[in-house]
Amino acid sequence: xxxxxxKIKIDDTIDMEDLFGNLDANLDIIKESTGVEIIQRDDxxxxxxxxxxxAEEILRELITLVRSGxxxxxxxxxxxxxxxxxxxxxSEQKVSKDVICFTTKGKPIKPKTIGQKEYVNSIxxxxxxxxxxxxxxxxTYIAVAMAIxxxxxxxxxxxxxxxxxxxxxxxxxxxxxxxxEKVDPYLRPLYDGLYDILGRENATRLKEKEAIEVVPLAxxxxxxxxxxxxxxxxxxxTTQEQMKMFLTRMGFGSKVxxxxxxxxxxxxxxxxxxxxxxxxILKGVNGIDFCYLTDVDVVRHEMVKRxxxxxxxxxxxxxxxxx
Numbered sequence: 001x002x003x004x005x006x007k008i009k010i011d012d013t014i015d016m017e018d019l020f021g022n023l024d025a026n027l028d029i030i031k032e033s034t035g036v037e038i039i040q041r042d043d044x045x046x047x048x049x050x051x052x053x054x055a056e057e058i059l060r061e062l063i064t065l066v067r068s069g070x071x072x073x074x075x076x077x078x079x080x081x082x083x084x085x086x087x088x089x090x091s092e093q094k095v096s097k098d099v100i101c102f103t104t105k106g107k108p109i110k111p112k113t114i115g116q117k118e119y120v121n122s123i124x125x126x127x128x129x130x131x132x133x134x135x136x137x138x139x140t141y142i143a144v145a146m147a148i149x150x151x152x153x154x155x156x157x158x159x160x161x162x163x164x165x166x167x168x169x170x171x172x173x174x175x176x177x178x179x180x181e182k183v184d185p186y187l188r189p190l191y192d193g194l195y196d197i198l199g200r201e202n203a204t205r206l207k208e209k210e211a212i213e214v215v216p217l218a219x220x221x222x223x224x225x226x227x228x229x230x231x232x233x234x235x236x237x238t239t240q241e242q243m244k245m246f247l248t249r250m251g252f253g254s255k256v257x258x259x260x261x262x263x264x265x266x267x268x269x270x271x272x273x274x275x276x277x278x279x280x281i282l283k284g285v286n287g288i289d290f291c292y293l294t295d296v297d298v299v300r301h302e303m304v305k306r307x308x309x310x311x312x313x314x315x316x317x318x319x320x321x322x323x
Contacts, residue, residue, distance in 0.1 A: 006047040006056055010063070016040075018066045019059075026077045030058050033081045054084055064091050075299055079113055082296050093117070100142070101149040104199035109145045115297035116142060122289040128247070128256045130235075130279065133293025136304045139259035140233050144193035146257070147229040151211070156255065157227040158210070161190040162246070164217045164237045187214045190233060217242055226251035235260035235275040237267055243274025263311070 010016070020027050027038045036049035038059075047055050061080050062072055070076075080090045095117050099108040111117040116138055122129045123146045131139040147159045191214060194203040206212040217238065232238070232246055235258045250256050260275040267273060282288050295312070298305040 004048075004050065004052055006052045008045040008047065008056060008059055008063075010043050010045060012043070014063060014066055018072060019062055021072065021074070021077070025074060026062065026072060029074060029077045029081065030055050033085075034058070057089075058084055061090050076112070078305075079296070083114075088114070100145045101152065101197065103197050104202070109141075109197065111142070112138070112299045113293075113297040115291070115293045116299075119291040119293065120146065122291050123255070123257060126287055126289040127254075128250070128282075128288045129258070130275070130282075130288070130290045131257065131259045131293065132262060132275070132279065132290065133297060134261055134263065134295060134308045136298040136308075137293035138297070138299050139261075139293065140189060140231070141193050141196075143231045143233075143257040143259055144190070145197055147231060148194075148197050150229050150255065156229045156253070158225075158229070159206075159212045160220075160225060160228050160230045161187070161194075161212070161214045161233065162217045162220055162231065163187055163190060163233045164235075164242060187216070190214050190231075217246060220249050221245055223249055224251045225249050225254055227253040228255075230254060230256045232256070232258045233260075235278075236262050236265045236273050238274035239267065240272055240274045240277050243278050247278070263315075 010019075030036070031038060034049065034051070034055040036047050036052045036055035038055065039046040039048065045059065047059075049055070058077075058080055061084075062077065065072055065076075083090050083093075093114050095111055095114055097110070098117070098120065099110045100120065101109055103109060111120050115133075119129070119131055119139075119142060123143070131143065133139055144161070147156075147161075150156045151159050191203075194212065194214075198206070203212065207214065217232065228251070230250065235243065237260075238246065246258075247256065258275070258278070262273065262276055262279075265273050265276075279290060283290065295305045295308040298308065
């Protein structure tokens with residue numbers, strides 16, 4: 001079968017560097033994924049291969065994004081390719097249309113994948129949301145952004161960010177400093193999200209006013225939290241008792257988001273994960289949503305996605321080694 005040749009005309013409103021990427025990196029991704037040669041000739045792109053239809057559809061999606069002012073990077077190109085392989089269209093899904101909020105540098109924070117978009121919609125429409133998925137899918141960052149947006153819009157009066165300190169226990173007593181200094185290393189990822197979105201100075205000021213609390217999970221026992229946006233991060237490392245305790249802290253006017261990765265459980269042997277148990281017990285409960293993100297939703301370096309796929313493939317072939 002001879003190679004088919006297709007032509008795409010590019011008008012002068014399109015910046016070729018934005019479309020092609022640095023050193024034609026975007027074109028290289030398309031070529032690797034589709035096996036189609038892409039050649040520039042004046043104001044046209046020539047597509048040469050046995051099945052250039054998919055390459056043409058991907059390029060037209062990218063042209064639409066460039067024309068609308070969107071930034072094209074390797075993660076976005078790879079994601080559009082993966083959608084096309086599933087018969088879906090990035091532009092038709094309107095993935096990144098809704099801005100959650102802006103960082104302190106003015107950068108808009110918005111969902112980058114269909115999974116993230118559904119996650120954002122769940123947080124908007126449900127009182128309790130569980131986000132379960134691998135590293136790099138934006139579970140925590142999106143939750144923090146949604147919490148800050150709700151706080152700025154006066155939908156809540158307080159943001160509470162909690163994490164289990166699995167390795168802590170009695171070891172906290174041997175660490176130097178006061179309580180906050182002892183637990184801060186376990187809470188650092190939550191601070192990173194706050195600082196990125198609010199700026200260190202604003203986040204510190206709100207923390208001093210107790211409008212934002214960043215606490216280890218153990219110190220939430222006995223509280224009832226009204227008008228608060230409450231996030232539990234790394235929830236796979238909660239025990240069954242801790243998860244129940246946390247969920248029953250919820251008061252009137254509050255919203256709860258629980259994030260975790262069930263493939264990275266660090267609990268002592270014999271302890272069952274509260275997140276895994278909750279996913280069975282609370283499935284189907286009115287007002288609770290479970291959002292399952294996958295390697296397709298990874299928005300870090302492409303290598304992270306490959307690593308996750310490799311581990312998933314390994315453990316699927318060796319089911320007895322999962323624990």
